[in-house]
Amino acid sequence: xxxxxxxxxWIEVDEHVFLxxxxxxxLKAIEETGSLSxxxxxxxxxxxxxxxxxxxxxxxxxxxxxxxxxxxxxxGGMLLTPYGKKLISTFDDINxxxxxxxxxQLKKLENL
Amino acid sequence: xxxxxxxxxWIEVDEHVFLxxxxxxxLKAIEETGSLSxxxxxxxxxxxxxxxxxxxxxxxxxxxxxxxxxxxxxxGGMLLTPYGKKLISTFDDINxxxxxxxxxQLKKLENL
Numbered sequence: 001x002x003x004x005x006x007x008x009x010w011i012e013v014d015e016h017v018f019l020x021x022x023x024x025x026x027l028k029a030i031e032e033t034g035s036l037s038x039x040x041x042x043x044x045x046x047x048x049x050x051x052x053x054x055x056x057x058x059x060x061x062x063x064x065x066x067x068x069x070x071x072x073x074x075x076g077g078m079l080l081t082p083y084g085k086k087l088i089s090t091f092d093d094i095n096x097x098x099x100x101x102x103x104x105q106l107k108k109l110e111n112l
Numbered sequence: 113x114x115x116x117x118x119x120x121x122w123i124e125v126d127e128h129v130f131l132x133x134x135x136x137x138x139l140k141a142i143e144e145t146g147s148l149s150x151x152x153x154x155x156x157x158x159x160x161x162x163x164x165x166x167x168x169x170x171x172x173x174x175x176x177x178x179x180x181x182x183x184x185x186x187x188g189g190m191l192l193t194p195y196g197k198k199l200i201s202t203f204d205d206i207n208x209x210x211x212x213x214x215x216x217q218l219k220k221l222e223n224l
Contacts, residue, residue, distance in 0.1 A: 002174070004124045007210065011221065012116045062114070062224070086224045094117065094217045101213045102121065105206045109123065112174070112198045 003109045005102040009095055013060040023053055024091050027080060030054075030066060031088075034077040054078075061087070115221045117214040121207055125172040135165055136203050139192060142166075142178060143200075146189040166190075173199070 010020030017023075029039035040050035057065050065084035069077045080088070122132030129135075141151035152162035169177050177196035181189045192200070 002125055003130070005121055005206065006124055007119055007121045009117055009119045009214065012118055013114050018115070083224060087221075090220050090224060094214065094220065097217065098119065098210060098213060101210060102206065105209065108202050108206065109199075112195060112202060 003106055005106060005109075007095075007098050007102055009091075009098055011091070016056075016060065018060040019057060019087065019091055021095075023057055024088055026050060026053055027057070027065065027084060027088055030078050031080045031085070034069070034079065036078045039078075115218055117218060117221075119207075119210050119214055121203075121210055123203070128168075128172065130172040131169060131199065131203055133207075135169055136200055138162055138165055139169070139177065139196060139200055142190050143192045143197070146181070146191065148190050151190075 008021060011018045026039055026043060026045075029042050030036060033039050033042065036050055036054065037047050040047045043050070054066050061083070063083040064081050065087060066078055067081055069079045120133060123130045138151055138155060138157075141154050142148060145151050145154065148162055148166065149159050152159045155162070166178050173195070175195040176193050177199060178190055179193055181191045
């Protein structure tokens with residue numbers, strides 16, 4: 001096969017981006033590090049930019065996606081809610097399904 | 113439905129973009145106008161940029177996509193080859209299939 005079909009998907013709410021690849025990477029980094037500042041650093045974006053992205057996701061979502069954790073050994077950090085975790089896994093699931101669909105279409109291009 | 117899932121697809125050859133939404137719009141504009149300069153103007157891109165895009169498509173394709181037309185009332189213009197037309201309709205077809213797939217996935221997001 002000479003061709004590859006690539007794709008990018010994103011979810012919109014009220015004509016605004018709600019969730020796309022970049023926001024999902026940020027949410028995963030928060031889940032890994034438990035901290036918005038560490039997550040921002042790992043993705044090489046500013047804390048301010050990371051905060052704006054997370055705030056935008058939380059405001060558009062049906063339920064909170066990220067919450068501040070209080071107390072415990074990770075006190076002051078940030079946590080994905082169960083809804084946030086389901087949202088990420090559903091996004092990944094739809095994205096993989098899209099890639100699988102596109103792979104089935106490759107032969108149409110090769111056989112033109 | 114509050115959510116919409118949007119997508120962008122593009123085709124790569126040897127890790128380089130071969131065809132995406134912008135190049136398809138340019139090819140369609142050439143088909144309509146019969147002229148690279150008119151097509152470039154209608155898309156508000158420079159002639160040079162349009163020429164580079166078309167050259168890149170032609171060089172990566174299995175067969176020529178665009179050829180110069182010689183003589184006749186449109187002499188000196190540009191024409192899509194039959195291969196070029198099939199390529200565009202296949203791209204559109206795959207793109208619509210992708211949107212249809214994504215529409216079937218929406219309920220997963222609503223039901224989280």
